[in-house]
Amino acid sequence: MPTLNMVQALNLALREEMQRDQDVVLLGEDVGKDGGVFRITEGLHDLFGSRRVLDTPLSESGIAGVSIGMAVYGLKPVAEIQFMGFIYSAMEQLFCHAARIRSRSRGRFTCPIVIRTPYGAGIKAPELHEESAEALFCHMPGVKVVVPSTPYIAKGLLISSIRDPDPVIFLEPARLYRLIKEDVPEGEYTIPLGKARIVQEGNAVTVLAWGSMLQRVLQAAGAADCEIIDLMTLNPFDEETIFKSVKKTGRVVIVHEAPRTCGFGAELSASIAEDAMLYLKAPIIRVTGYDAVMPLAKLEDYYIPDVEKIKRAVNEVLKYY
Amino acid sequence: MPTLNMVQALNLALREEMQRDQDVVLLGEDVGKDGGVFRITEGLHDLFGSRRVLDTPLSESGIAGVSIGMAVYGLKPVAEIQFMGFIYSAMEQLFCHAARIRSRSRGRFTCPIVIRTPYGAGIKAPELHEESAEALFCHMPGVKVVVPSTPYIAKGLLISSIRDPDPVIFLEPARLYRLIKEDVPEGEYTIPLGKARIVQEGNAVTVLAWGSMLQRVLQAAGAADCEIIDLMTLNPFDEETIFKSVKKTGRVVIVHEAPRTCGFGAELSASIAEDAMLYLKAPIIRVTGYDAVMPLAKLEDYYIPDVEKIKRAVNEVLKYY
Amino acid sequence: MPEKIIESFNIKRLEVLDEKGDADASLMPPLSDDEIKKMYELLILSRTFDRYALNLQREGRLGTYASILGQEASQIGSAFAVENTDWIFPSFREMGVYLTAGFPPYKLFQYWSGDERGITPPDNLNIFPVCVPVGTQIPHATGAAMAAVYRGDKTAVLAYFGDGGTSKGDFHEGLNIAGVFRLPVIFICQNNQWAISVPRERQTASKTLAQKAMAYGFEGLQVDGNDIFAVYKATRDALKKARQGEGPTLIECFTYRMSDHTTADDATRYRSMEEVEQWKQKDPALRLKLFLEKKGLWTEAYQKKIEEESKTIIEDAVKKEEAIQPPQPKDMFTYTYEKLSQRQSRQIKDF
Amino acid sequence: MPEKIIESFNIKRLEVLDEKGDADASLMPPLSDDEIKKMYELLILSRTFDRYALNLQREGRLGTYASILGQEASQIGSAFAVENTDWIFPSFREMGVYLTAGFPPYKLFQYWSGDERGITPPDNLNIFPVCVPVGTQIPHATGAAMAAVYRGDKTAVLAYFGDGGTSKGDFHEGLNIAGVFRLPVIFICQNNQWAISVPRERQTASKTLAQKAMAYGFEGLQVDGNDIFAVYKATRDALKKARQGEGPTLIECFTYRMSDHTTADDATRYRSMEEVEQWKQKDPALRLKLFLEKKGLWTEAYQKKIEEESKTIIEDAVKKEEAIQPPQPKDMFTYTYEKLSQRQSRQIKDF
Numbered sequence A, B: 001m002p003t004l005n006m007v008q009a010l011n012l013a014l015r016e017e018m019q020r021d022q023d024v025v026l027l028g029e030d031v032g033k034d035g036g037v038f039r040i041t042e043g044l045h046d047l048f049g050s051r052r053v054l055d056t057p058l059s060e061s062g063i064a065g066v067s068i069g070m071a072v073y074g075l076k077p078v079a080e081i082q083f084m085g086f087i088y089s090a091m092e093q094l095f096c097h098a099a100r101i102r103s104r105s106r107g108r109f110t111c112p113i114v115i116r117t118p119y120g121a122g123i124k125a126p127e128l129h130e131e132s133a134e135a136l137f138c139h140m141p142g143v144k145v146v147v148p149s150t151p152y153i154a155k156g157l158l159i160s161s162i163r164d165p166d167p168v169i170f171l172e173p174a175r176l177y178r179l180i181k182e183d184v185p186e187g188e189y190t191i192p193l194g195k196a197r198i199v200q201e202g203n204a205v206t207v208l209a210w211g212s213m214l215q216r217v218l219q220a221a222g223a224a225d226c227e228i229i230d231l232m233t234l235n236p237f238d239e240e241t242i243f244k245s246v247k248k249t250g251r252v253v254i255v256h257e258a259p260r261t262c263g264f265g266a267e268l269s270a271s272i273a274e275d276a277m278l279y280l281k282a283p284i285i286r287v288t289g290y291d292a293v294m295p296l297a298k299l300e301d302y303y304i305p306d307v308e309k310i311k312r313a314v315n316e317v318l319k320y321y
Numbered sequence C, D: 001m002p003e004k005i006i007e008s009f010n011i012k013r014l015e016v017l018d019e020k021g022d023a024d025a026s027l028m029p030p031l032s033d034d035e036i037k038k039m040y041e042l043l044i045l046s047r048t049f050d051r052y053a054l055n056l057q058r059e060g061r062l063g064t065y066a067s068i069l070g071q072e073a074s075q076i077g078s079a080f081a082v083e084n085t086d087w088i089f090p091s092f093r094e095m096g097v098y099l100t101a102g103f104p105p106y107k108l109f110q111y112w113s114g115d116e117r118g119i120t121p122p123d124n125l126n127i128f129p130v131c132v133p134v135g136t137q138i139p140h141a142t143g144a145a146m147a148a149v150y151r152g153d154k155t156a157v158l159a160y161f162g163d164g165g166t167s168k169g170d171f172h173e174g175l176n177i178a179g180v181f182r183l184p185v186i187f188i189c190q191n192n193q194w195a196i197s198v199p200r201e202r203q204t205a206s207k208t209l210a211q212k213a214m215a216y217g218f219e220g221l222q223v224d225g226n227d228i229f230a231v232y233k234a235t236r237d238a239l240k241k242a243r244q245g246e247g248p249t250l251i252e253c254f255t256y257r258m259s260d261h262t263t264a265d266d267a268t269r270y271r272s273m274e275e276v277e278q279w280k281q282k283d284p285a286l287r288l289k290l291f292l293e294k295k296g297l298w299t300e301a302y303q304k305k306i307e308e309e310s311k312t313i314i315e316d317a318v319k320k321e322e323a324i325q326p327p328q329p330k331d332m333f334t335y336t337y338e339k340l341s342q343r344q345s346r347q348i349k350d351f
C-alpha cells in the first residue's frame, strides 16, 4: 500500500473518480498543465486532457457559477479555488444558487459540485492565503462543509464528496498538505459525510477539532485522558457522536484557527449547551484564533492556537469536578 | 416631538447628518429620485442633489468597492444594498478590504463606510428578499454590525454608525419599517455602538434578541419576569451587559430569525457557556429559524420564530431550578 | 507606423418589421403563416397572463409581480427559435419566455403566489426556475453550455437578463468564460431602458449594450426588441452559429418596460409619461397585428377568438392554482439536501 | 436600411521607442534629458531591488515574492507621469511603481518579509498597500476618483492590474461605474501575457485587452509596454484628459513577465524557453540604454555609477530592514478597529 501525503492522496482520489465516472470534470485556475499551485491536480491534465481538466480565467464567481451550470446539466464538476481567501467573490453563487437549487426547483435540479480549496494558516504565505472561513459556509443550509485531517481521510472524504448529490465545500488544510504521510490504499473507499470520528477515546475531556488543528490537539492532549474527536464534516455535523462523548466526559474543549467570534466553535458550544448542558462539569472552552485580522507571516504563529494554549484549556476544564 | 416610523427616523438621521457633515454622501441602487425601494432616502436627492445622493448601476460589489475608495480618500459614504439577499456579491469587498484596510495600512487608511440594508423576514417578498445573514458579518474582525429595533433607536444608531471611524453593516429590519411609530426627536442624539440595552428588567430569564424579533419577545415574555436585552450592536457585542444579566437570572433564551446553525445566537450561547456557565441553572435555548432554505411567502410564517415558540422556550428554562 | 489601428468593430442593429407592420422581405426569416399566427397568439396569451397577474396582485391573491408589458416580442421572438432540447436560464421578468416554452400558466401563478412548487419545470422542459439576484444566472448558462459540449449534445443555451444585469460582475465573468471556450450560448439582453429607476444611460456609458460583446471576443448585435421577426431572426441565426461550434452571441433587444418595475414600484416617481406614450407607438402586438392584417391573416373575429381562448386558458389556470392545497410546513426541509440531516430530523418534528 | 451600423470602433496601439533605441520624434513626449536619465535610473533601481528580493527569498530572508522583471517600463513609465497628489492603487507586482512614487525600499522588503508595517505608505504618498485579491482594488480607484471629483480636487487616480485581473467581476464593475460618472481614473493593465500558467489567449477571447473599454463607453488603447516613452505618453495624455473632466482611460501595456509568477512558481512547467528568449530582445532597459547611448547620454561609467548607486541604496535598505525589531504579538489587535473591543481587550492579555 503506498505511503502518501495529502497532496498525493487527493490527487489519487481525483484520478480514480475521473476514471470511474465520465461525468467528473475538474476546473479552476492553473489546474491544468501547471497541476494547481499546490500540485493537487498534477498529471491529470496529461491523463485526461483539456476536455476534463479545464484551466479557467481568473474568475472565482465565474468558476462557481459555471460549475453550477455544469452540475444542473448533469456533470459532477470539481472546482478548485486557489486559496480560500479568494472564495468570497463566489459567495453569492454558492449561497444563492448552489445551496438553493434543489430547494428552489423542489428537487428537479440538483447541484452536485465540489469546491475544493486550501485553507488555514501556518504556511507563511501572503495576506488572504491563510483564511479559515469555514463557519460562513456552515451557516448556509444546502451546502456541506468537509475538512480532512490526514491523507487517508482526505482521499475517502473527497470520493464521498464527489459522489454526494449536494454541493460540498471541501477545505484542505494547506499546512498538512505535505506534513504527514500515511498508508493510503489505491482503489475505492469512502468515508461517509456527516460523521465524526473518535481519534482517541478518553473519559475526562472531549476535545473537538478538525483540519490542521487536530495534529496540535493530539500533541497537546494525546497523553491525557481526552476523547479527541475529528469532526471531518462540519455541516451538517455529527451531533450524535459529539453529544455521546460530552455526556460521558462532561468537559469540552473546542479548537479552531478561525477568529473566535462566530467561528464554528460557537455552534458546537451552543449545541452542547442546549442539549447536553446538564451533563457538563465545567465551562466549555474554545481555543481559537483571535478577533483580529489574521496577521502576516511574522506574527501568524501567535495567532494560531498552539499546543500550549490547548494544554492550558484542557487543564482548565479538568479543574472542575 | 414628531412621531415617526423607522423609515422616517432613518430618513431624518440621514438628512441631519448630511446637513452637518459635507463628507457624508449616499449611494446605491434607486436611492436618488426614487428615494430607495423602501423610501429611506426619499427627498434627499431633491435636497442635496445628485452630487451627494448617487444612483449607481446595478453593481453590489462595485457599490461596496467604490464606497471603500471614497472612504479611504476621506469621505463618509453611506451605501444602500437594496436587500440583504444581494449583499453576498459584496462580501469580498467587505471582508477583504473594508474590514482590513485599517489593519493592512496600520492605521494610515481607514474605512468609515456604512452599508445599510433591509434585512429579515416577514414581509412576503420574493426569494432572497428576506435574508438574515448577520452572523456572516459578525465573523469578520474589522467590521461592526448594528441592528436597530425601534424608530428612536434606529436614528441614534445610524448617526453613531455614520460617525464611527470603522465600517458598519447597518441592518434594518424590513418588517419593522412601518410597523411601529414612536417619538423621535429632531436634532442630534447618538446611541453608542457596542452597547446593548435592557428593554425590560427581570430576574428569572435573560432573553436576548435584536431587530424585529424584539417585538415578538416583548409579546411573548413582556409579562413574565424576564430580563429582555436588545443587543443593538452584534459585532462587537456588549459582553458586559449580557454576562451581568445572565449571572443574575441563570437562564437564557436567545431569539433570532436566521437559520440556527452558526447563527449569531451560537456565539452568544458559546460566550455565556464559556464565561458564565457556572451561574446557569438551565440549558441555554435558542429559538431560531430552521436549518433550511428560507421558504417563499406561503410558508415564511412557519419559518420565523413566533410568540408561541418563544413562550415555550421561556417556560422550558423556567422548569429548571 | 507607430500609432496604428490594431482592431476595428462595427455594431449592427437589425430591424425587420416596422411600426406600420411592413416587413423587410430581404431580412424576413422563414416562418410559415401558421407559425406567425402562433407567435401572435403567444403574444396575446402572455399579455393576458400579465393583465390577470397584475389584477390578482391588486386583489391580494398574488405576491409582488413583475410585468412583461411591452417586452413580449423580445421574449416570444427569442424563445420561439429554441428547440425543446435547448436550455433556458431566465431572469424574473420572463413570463413570455416560460409560456412560449410551454410552462403551465397555473404553475406560474402558483410561483408568484409564494409557493416554490410553482416554478418546478415539467420534466420535458429545460427551463430553469426564476433567478432573483440579477445577472447571477448568466454563468449557469455558460456552465450548461460547457456541459452540453462536453457531452457532445447539439444543445444550445439561452440566458435572459436586463440592461441592469449587464452591470453585474457575473455578466462579465459568464460572458468571458463563454468566449474563451467558444460555447453554444446566446445571451439575450432585454434592454427595456430602465433598471427600476435607473435609466439605461446611467447604467453604463457605452452607447449600446451589444458592444459589450467586443470585450469577450464574440459577436454582439442590437435588434429592435419590439419587432418579433428581428428578435426571432437574430436568435435563430445565433442558435445556428452556436450549434455549428462558432461560439456565443450577445443580442441586445432594444425594448421598453411599459409598466412599473413591479407591483411594488411606482414609475411615475422617476420617469415621464411622455416617454411611455412614445413607446406605445412601438407596441410589439400592434405591429404584428398590422402585419397579419396586411397579409390577410387577421380579422376582428380571429382577434376575438384568440383573446377569448387566452382568457379561458388563464382563467382556468387561476382556478386550478387557487384550488391547490397550500404547501405543508414540513416541505421547508425536504429539499435542503437529498436527505434530512440529524438536526433537521429533529427540527421537522415541530410540525 | 434595416440592418445598419450604429457604432464603430478602432483600437490603436502606440509605439514610440523601438528595439534599436530609436524614438519616433512625432510621438515623443516632452521629457528633458535629466528626466529620461531619471527614468533609466529608476529602471535600474527597480531591477536591482528585484534581483535582491529574489536572492533574499532564496536565502529564506524574505517570503514569497513576485518579480517585476520585464515589466519595468510599464511600471516606471506610467508612475513617472503621476503628480504627487494623485492616488495610486497597485496590485501586488508593482514594486517599480512603489519605487517610482518614492516608497522607501526598506519598507518594501519589510512587507515581503511578512511584516504589515512595511506597506504603510509615508504620509506624503497616496499609494495604497498591496492588493492581494486580484482585481479587487479597481473599484477603490473608481471610488477615490469619485471622492476627488466630489471634493473638487484636481487629483487623478491610477489603478494597476494584470491581464488576469481583467476577468474578475470587480474589473467590470469598477470600470463601468467609472464610465458612468466620467471619473478621472486611469486603468493600467499590465498585460504580461500570463496569469500564473494561464496564457493571455485563454484568459479572454478578445483580441486586445484595450478593447474592453468599449464596454464602458470610454477610450482604451494598447501601448508597447516595454517602451517607456509610449507608456509615459499614454499615461500623461490620459491624466491630462482625466483632469479636464473627460473621463477614464484604459491603457493596456503589452509586456511580458520574464520571471516565474512568484518565487513559489516554476514557469518551465507551462511555458517554453523560446517564448521567454524572444521577449529578451524586447527588454525595456536595453532599449532605453540604446536610446540614451544614441543621444550621447550613456557611457559605461554612467552605467557603472548608477548600478553602484542602486546597489548601495538596496543594500542599505536590506540592512535597515533587517535591523527592524520584529512586530509585537499585541500589534495584531491594534488596528482591527479604532479602539479595542471588550473581547479584544481580554484577548490581548494573552501577550
Ligand SMILES: Cc1ncc(C[n+]2csc(CCOP(=O)(O)OP(=O)(O)O)c2C)c(N)n1
Pocket (backbone or CB within 6 Å): B029, B058, B060, B082, B086, C093, C132, C133, C134, C135, C161, C162, C163, C164, C165, C166, C192, C194, C195, C196, C257, C261
Ligand atoms: C443582485 C441584485 N441586486 C438588486 C436587485 C433588486 N432589483 C430587482 S430588479 C432590479 C432592476 C433590474 O433591472 P434590469 O436588469 O434592467 O431588469 P428589468 O427589471 O428592467 O427587467 C433590481 C435593482 C436584485 N434582484 N438583484
Ligand SMILES: Cc1ncc(C[n+]2csc(CCOP(=O)(O)OP(=O)(O)O)c2C)c(N)n1
Pocket (backbone or CB within 6 Å): A029, A058, A060, A082, A086, D093, D132, D133, D134, D135, D161, D162, D163, D164, D165, D166, D192, D194, D195, D196, D257, D261
Ligand atoms: C481573486 C484572486 N484569485 C486568485 C489569486 C491567486 N493569484 C495570484 S496572482 C494570479 C494571477 C494574476 O494574473 P495577472 O492578473 O495577469 O497578474 P500577473 O500575476 O501576471 O502580474 C493568481 C491566480 C488571487 N491573488 N486573487
Ligand SMILES: [Mg+2]
Pocket (backbone or CB within 6 Å): C162, C163, C164, C190, C191, C192, C193, C194, C195, C196
Ligand atoms: Mg431593465
Ligand SMILES: [Mg+2]
Pocket (backbone or CB within 6 Å): D162, D163, D164, D190, D191, D192, D193, D194, D195, D196
Ligand atoms: Mg499577467
